[in-house]
Amino acid sequence: xxxxxxxxxxxxxxxxxxxxxxxxxxxxxxxxxxxxxxxxxxxxxxxxxxxxxxxxxxxxxxxxxxxxxxxxxxxxxxxxxxxxxxxxxxxxxxxxxxxxxxxxxxxxxxxxxxxxxxxxxxxxxxxxxxxxxxxxxxxxxxxxxxxxxxxxxxxxxxxxxxxxxxxxxxxxxxxxxxxxxxxxxxxxxxxxxxxxxxxxxxxxxxxxxxxxxxxxxxxxxxxxxxxxxxxxxxxxxxxxxxxxxxxxxxxxxxxxxxxxxxxxxxxxxxxxxxxxxxxxxxxxxxxxxxxxxxxxxxxxxxxxxxxxxxxxxxxxxxxxxxxxxxxxxxxxxxxx
Amino acid sequence: xxxxxxxxxxxxxxxxxxxxxxxxxxxxxxxxxxxxxxxxxxxxxxxxxxxxxxxxxxxxxxxxxxxxxxxxxxxxxxxxxxxxxxxxxxxxxxxxxxxxxxxxxxxxxxxxxxxxxxxxxxxxxxxxxxxxxxxxxxxxxxxxxxxxxxxxxxxxxxxxxxxxxxxxxxxxxxxxxxxxxxxxxxxxxxxxxxxxxxxxxxxxxxxxxxxxxxxxxxxxxxxxxxxxxxxxxxxxxxxxxxxxxxxxxxxxxxxxxxxxxxxxxxxxxxxxxxxxxxxxxxxxxxxx
Numbered sequence: 001x002x003x004x005x006x007x008x009x010x011x012x013x014x015x016x017x018x019x020x021x022x023x024x025x026x027x028x029x030x031x032x033x034x035x036x037x038x039x040x041x042x043x044x045x046x047x048x049x050x051x052x053x054x055x056x057x058x059x060x061x062x063x064x065x066x067x068x069x070x071x072x073x074x075x076x077x078x079x080x081x082x083x084x085x086x087x088x089x090x091x092x093x094x095x096x097x098x099x100x101x102x103x104x105x106x107x108x109x110x111x112x113x114x115x116x117x118x119x120x121x122x123x124x125x126x127x128x129x130x131x132x133x134x135x136x137x138x139x140x141x142x143x144x145x146x147x148x149x150x151x152x153x154x155x156x157x158x159x160x161x162x163x164x165x166x167x168x169x170x171x172x173x174x175x176x177x178x179x180x181x182x183x184x185x186x187x188x189x190x191x192x193x194x195x196x197x198x199x200x201x202x203x204x205x206x207x208x209x210x211x212x213x214x215x216x217x218x219x220x221x222x223x224x225x226x227x228x229x230x231x232x233x234x235x236x237x238x239x240x241x242x243x244x245x246x247x248x249x250x251x252x253x254x255x256x257x258x259x260x261x262x263x264x265x266x267x268x269x270x271x272x273x274x275x276x277x278x279x280x281x282x283x284x285x286x287x288x289x290x291x292x293x294x295x296x297x298x299x300x301x302x303x304x305x306x307x308x309x310x311x312x313x314x315x316x317x318x319x320x321x322x323x324x325x326x327x328x329x330x331x332x333x334x335x336x
Numbered sequence: 337x338x339x340x341x342x343x344x345x346x347x348x349x350x351x352x353x354x355x356x357x358x359x360x361x362x363x364x365x366x367x368x369x370x371x372x373x374x375x376x377x378x379x380x381x382x383x384x385x386x387x388x389x390x391x392x393x394x395x396x397x398x399x400x401x402x403x404x405x406x407x408x409x410x411x412x413x414x415x416x417x418x419x420x421x422x423x424x425x426x427x428x429x430x431x432x433x434x435x436x437x438x439x440x441x442x443x444x445x446x447x448x449x450x451x452x453x454x455x456x457x458x459x460x461x462x463x464x465x466x467x468x469x470x471x472x473x474x475x476x477x478x479x480x481x482x483x484x485x486x487x488x489x490x491x492x493x494x495x496x497x498x499x500x501x502x503x504x505x506x507x508x509x510x511x512x513x514x515x516x517x518x519x520x521x522x523x524x525x526x527x528x529x530x531x532x533x534x535x536x537x538x539x540x541x542x543x544x545x546x547x548x549x550x551x552x553x554x555x556x557x558x559x560x561x562x563x564x565x566x567x568x569x570x571x572x573x574x575x576x577x578x579x580x581x582x583x584x585x586x587x588x589x590x591x592x593x594x595x596x597x598x599x600x601x602x603x604x605x606x607x608x609x610x611x612x613x614x615x616x617x618x619x620x621x622x623x624x
């Protein structure tokens with residue numbers, strides 16, 4: 001949204017998402033649908049970092065901490081309550097509260113970018129170790145055993161709100177996840193178009209100037225970070241629900257670096273970019289996972305390096321610049 | 337009484353380990369302001385270098401003290417030439433590129449050695465303290481960590497090389513005007529930092545074993561230590577290592593290792609909330 005009205009790019013993207021959401025279940029088989037459901041859930045995760053990093057300028061390397069926390073919150077609550085609505089709400093609230101707490105220490109301590117990156121990364125790795133060590137009967141929350149590195153299997157999946165006896169089937173789950181993608185995408189654009197969103201972007205551009213203009217930089221960053229944490233939690237909840245399984249791997253370094261790669265590949269400072277990056281890399285990871293020729297980490301490392309060194313802007317902004325050169329800047333400026 | 341002695345040794349060990357894993361980073365980050373997220377993988381490579389050399393009949397001390405730093409130092413110089421040099425001054429890009437590099441190393445080592453733990457036995461056996469047995473090698477590690485700090489201090493303070501390095505970090509243009517080539521100094525400094533990291537990786541290999549993904553366990557701790565240490569790289573690293581090492585080992589002794597690590601992180605976050613520029617931002621200012 002630019003200048004208070006909807007830019008054609010955002011409308012176009014939204015329409016495309018809705019069309020995909022409605023059309024795909026008719027076209028692909030069950031396996032493909034499940035695959036696309038997890039892709040869509042990951043897109044929400046990509047959007048959360050795209051927002052926090054690309055617009056808030058907050059170098060968060062621990063987005064998977066909130067993702068995992070969302071997954072585990074969903075798992076523990078769903079097992080204890082036996083119904084998914086409260087679990088889903090908590091899976092957003094708990095990571096958001098945790099993000100707020102962590103953010104308070106970081107932003108009110110006025111830590112610089114780099115320190116932020118390192119602290120958030122360490123938090124994730126600590127969670128990874130912590131959850132890995134919760135094997136055994138001693139570690140349980142209510143009825144839910146945490147199971148350490150084995151993870152928590154056979155979680156209750158999403159059900160029609162208020163009716164635990166009526167779980168969502170794969171097609172309905174896909175609709176739901178896609179609805180969340182659209183809501184998060186549009187919601188973030190609405191937020192960015194608001195006064196708050198403009199201040200956030202201004203802070204990214206020049207922190208000192210914003211401070212001198214009287215805006216509370218720390219509070220704005222804290223809010224962005226908290227919102228990002230909540231969205232990542234939602235993604236974690238949907239991910240846990242997708243496989244009816246959650247394990248400490250949601251906190252692993254591989255997970256964290258994947259999210260960063262999605263945003264880098266897609267393009268920083270856009271919301272469409274992280275989605276595109278996420279889809280490409282997810283597809284690649286799935287393909288690479290089924291062959292033995294080359295290690296996935298190896299390929300991802302090379303792609304990561306190549307993008308930082310050769311295409312630092314990422315795909316979407318680079319294409320946009322190419323487009324601008326072809327048809328004149330005014331037409332393409334607003335795209336997505 | 338024995339227990340106190342053993343506990344003291346445990347703490348000393350924790351401190352020495354932190355010093356070892358972060359001293360190379362302190363050089364690279366503290367002096368050059370280059371964030372090397374492949375630091376954990378440098379440690380991992382040092383460990384593999386030592387293990388492979390030992391398994392091929394090289395004396396274990398030579399493998400740890402010579403082969404490991406040499407191999408990783410060379411890798412460091414190559415990485416600096418190919419990647420990091422392009423990105424000087426772009427801190428965040430460097431950080432991302434080295435993250436890519438770290439994935440690359442993990443991938444390549446997994447391909448070569450497989451995703452299994454490799455290890456070598458610790459030399460020197462153990463010695464009894466009252467009712468407890470203590471590995472002599474762990475004692476040697478404490479001494480080595482102290483020796484490494486001392487050597488770096490002497491080199492930076494007393495030698496011409498150290499003077500040139502410090503001068504170039506302070507003001508590269510002035511150094512260039514005086515006939516020093518900053519790119520060469522950067523490459524050397526990075527290489528030395530990488531070599532020290534490789535040395536640490538080699539020395540720790542008999543204790544903790546090596547796994548392609550072991551770097552992740554080190555990198556966070558190393559960064560926390562260096563960042564909490566602040567601007568004075570040696571005093572800062574030593575002070576932060578002492579603080580976090582003690583917190584970590586005491587918590588580990590009385591609860592579990594994981595709580596110990598979480599305590600280390602919590603201590604770091606609290607510390608940075610009140611001393612955003614690290615320990616040496618407030619105390620020991622102006623030391624090295």
